[in-house]
Amino acid sequence: MASLKFPIVFFISSLLLHSSLAEMICEDLPKDVCAFSIASSGKRCVLETAVKKDGDVEYQCRTSEVVVERMAEYIETDECVAACGVDRNSVGISSDSLLDQQFTAKLCTPACYQKCPNIVDLYFNLAAGEGVFLPDLCNAQRSNPRRSMVELMLSSGAAPGPASSQATAVEAPAPSPMW
Numbered sequence: 001m002a003s004l005k006f007p008i009v010f011f012i013s014s015l016l017l018h019s020s021l022a023e024m025i026c027e028d029l030p031k032d033v034c035a036f037s038i039a040s041s042g043k044r045c046v047l048e049t050a051v052k053k054d055g056d057v058e059y060q061c062r063t064s065e066v067v068v069e070r071m072a073e074y075i076e077t078d079e080c081v082a083a084c085g086v087d088r089n090s091v092g093i094s095s096d097s098l099l100d101q102q103f104t105a106k107l108c109t110p111a112c113y114q115k116c117p118n119i120v121d122l123y124f125n126l127a128a129g130e131g132v133f134l135p136d137l138c139n140a141q142r143s144n145p146r147r148s149m150v151e152l153m154l155s156s157g158a159a160p161g162p163a164s165s166q167a168t169a170v171e172a173p174a175p176s177p178m179w
Contacts, residue, residue, distance in 0.1 A: 024073045026063040034061035035088045036076035036119060042067050044122070047091050064093060066125075071118060080116035083109065095126040098137070108138035 026045035029037055037045040044066040049057050081088060085106030086097075097103045106112060113120055120134070127134040 026061045029061045029075075031059040031061060032088060033075050034059075035090050036081065036086060036122070037061075038068050038071050038074040038118065039063055040073050042069075042072045044068060044093065046093055047089065049091055059089075059091070066093065068118070068121060071121075074118060076116075076118055080112065080119055084112035084116050084119045086119060093122070093126070095123075095130050098123065098127055098130070098132070101141075104137065104141050108141045113138060 023040040024037075026034065026037065026039045026043070029045060031047060034045050034047045039045060041063070044064045045061050046064045047059050048062045050060050051057055083106070085103050098107075107120070107123055124134040127137060
């Protein structure tokens, strides 16, 4: 009986060794888990469209140039996708969704902001690219949602509306989420 255990243990350990050497590559991921995933290289995966020869459009998972500092080989959970209000069928990476008051409200909920560091890191950096510090945006979202959107629009270079004659942009320190 002892002689039978060794080959089984050896076989199972060789499978684990093989899987640990395998790399997660965005182009190998199915489209339904592509968005909000991170490859072994630490680069974010993005869903892109491609036109086939027959004119049909298909979705493809691609590796972006956006590097995540503290994560690799990660596929976002369905719980975080739902809690944060993101869509796995999103094409590309954009800060446009931060202008949607309902999206920002979901992103800033404790269920997302405190439990989904991958998504929060992505939007933290997108907000910083627009000159907005995400924790400040979330605080403004909780206290006065309409004002938070005006501040975001102003900091991104959008012209103020007729209700606002002057406003100051929110300065963002170096990107580094708080967790």
